Amino acid sequence: MNPPRVVVAGGGAAGCFAAITCAEAAPATRVTVLEKSPLFLAKVRISGGGRCNVTHACFEPRDLSRHYPRGGAALRGPFTRFQPRDTRAWFERRGVKLKIEPDGRMFPAGDSSRAILECLTRSARAAGVTLRPRCEVTALARRPAGGFTLALAGGERLDCERLMLATGGCRTAADGSLPLALGHSLEPPVPSLFAFRLATPWGRELAGVAVADAELSLPGPGLRERGPLLFTHTGLSGPAILRLSAWGARALHAARYQFPLRVNWLPHLGPAALAAQLDHRRAAEPARRIANSPLSPLPARLWQRLVQAAGIPPETRWAGLPRAARHQLIEHLRATELQVNGRSPNQDEFVTCGGVRLREVNFHTMESRLCPGLYFGGELLDIDGLTGGFNLQAAWTTGWIAGRAMAGLTGQTPP
Numbered sequence: 001m002n003p004p005r006v007v008v009a010g011g012g013a014a015g016c017f018a019a020i021t022c023a024e025a026a027p028a029t030r031v032t033v034l035e036k037s038p039l040f041l042a043k044v045r046i047s048g049g050g051r052c053n054v055t056h057a058c059f060e061p062r063d064l065s066r067h068y069p070r071g072g073a074a075l076r077g078p079f080t081r082f083q084p085r086d087t088r089a090w091f092e093r094r095g096v097k098l099k100i101e102p103d104g105r106m107f108p109a110g111d112s113s114r115a116i117l118e119c120l121t122r123s124a125r126a127a128g129v130t131l132r133p134r135c136e137v138t139a140l141a142r143r144p145a146g147g148f149t150l151a152l153a154g155g156e157r158l159d160c161e162r163l164m165l166a167t168g169g170c171r172t173a174a175d176g177s178l179p180l181a182l183g184h185s186l187e188p189p190v191p192s193l194f195a196f197r198l199a200t201p202w203g204r205e206l207a208g209v210a211v212a213d214a215e216l217s218l219p220g221p222g223l224r225e226r227g228p229l230l231f232t233h234t235g236l237s238g239p240a241i242l243r244l245s246a247w248g249a250r251a252l253h254a255a256r257y258q259f260p261l262r263v264n265w266l267p268h269l270g271p272a273a274l275a276a277q278l279d280h281r282r283a284a285e286p287a288r289r290i291a292n293s294p295l296s297p298l299p300a301r302l303w304q305r306l307v308q309a310a311g312i313p314p315e316t317r318w319a320g321l322p323r324a325a326r327h328q329l330i331e332h333l334r335a336t337e338l339q340v341n342g343r344s345p346n347q348d349e350f351v352t353c354g355g356v357r358l359r360e361v362n363f364h365t366m367e368s369r370l371c372p373g374l375y376f377g378g379e380l381l382d383i384d385g386l387t388g389g390f391n392l393q394a395a396w397t398t399g400w401i402a403g404r405a406m407a408g409l410t411g412q413t414p415p
């Protein structure tokens with residue numbers, strides 16, 4: 001009699017991790033991973049700019065769950081079973097040392113995703129997992145006697161007793177067709193973690209300028225974020241922008257990505273402290289042109305544009321700054337309004353908000369509540385995290401839990 005067959009559709013982080021976990025826990029089980037593209041672990045390969053932001057050094061499950069605009073509450077329990085500390089231990093037991101950067105992000109010590117790719121591929125093969133690239137599942141159905149029949153793009157049909165769907169975010173209607181075929185429903189997918197396009201002309205002229213600390217707010221949704229941002233040739237990006245886009249994903253989609261963005265360029269200074277800085281500059285450098293003497297730490301190019309946008313002529317010197325213009329400059333530095341008229345192109349998005357509804361999944365096992373023997377993991381679920389390693393951690397956690405459950409184990413302690 002053939003041993004049970006487990007099939008994982010999707011060769012990303014969640015799918016590969018689940019397959020390895022299942023095969024290591026139940027060596028007699030035949031485990032196959034089907035990936036429609038030529039390459040496995042494509043997002044792992046490019047994560048962190050090719051360095052692979054494996055996870056984040058946030059080791060308390062409740063705090064960790066707060067980094068997920070969608071799915072945080074559902075992940076709180078799973079994080080008590082497999083969290084960043086366990087991820088780090090898993091890779092280090094297999095020879096890949098991880099390092100923690102000052103902002104909490106964790107990377108391979110060698111700063112290359114290749115170490116993670118090779119570790120996962122080597123572990124899969126050592127555990128007897130069959131990896132099949134260029135193998136897309138086009139349709140599936142439940143078998144009357146239990147299990148599933150999968151139709152593959154080349155005409156092949158494949159039967160299995162247990163099936164995991166880890167096919168990634170639903171960017172198109174076709175991406176969600178497999179769970180829908182088995183009775184599941186989807187939260188409508190919309191982009192998350194994207195850059196903003198600016199209609200404000202001077203904003204697009206500052207490509208390459210970085211600001212280490214700015215406070216951003218969206219008056220409509222009432223969202224606020226603080227952190228680094230970067231001017232690009234089309235608008236604004238950087239950690240603060242990406243976090244704002246994640247928390248506001250649905251509201252910004254509803255607004256068709258047309259909205260005002262307010263920026264406080266010096267959030268460490270209150271109105272009185274900022275006024276004192278301007279008065280000090282006026283007393284110390286009365287003959288110097290305002291546009292040529294930026295307040296630290298603002299970049300000179302940005303300062304020039306802000307002074308101009310506040311209505312101060314470029315030849316104005318500190319001694320000649322009228323009181324009303326001084327007030328206007330303070331207001332502008334604390335609440336510049338930039339008009340956003342779009343987001344980064346679809347191919348640049350890294351994460352999708354939406355997916356299989358979480359109430360339809362048992363997060364103790366990642367098994368479907370509607371279809372026994374069906375499991376889920378990763379971004380196909382309505383889970384998305386902030387930038388910084390949180391999305392990969394959700395993949396490792398859901399993959400590990402699903403893999404253990406498909407192997408017949410639901411214990412609490414990582415091996």
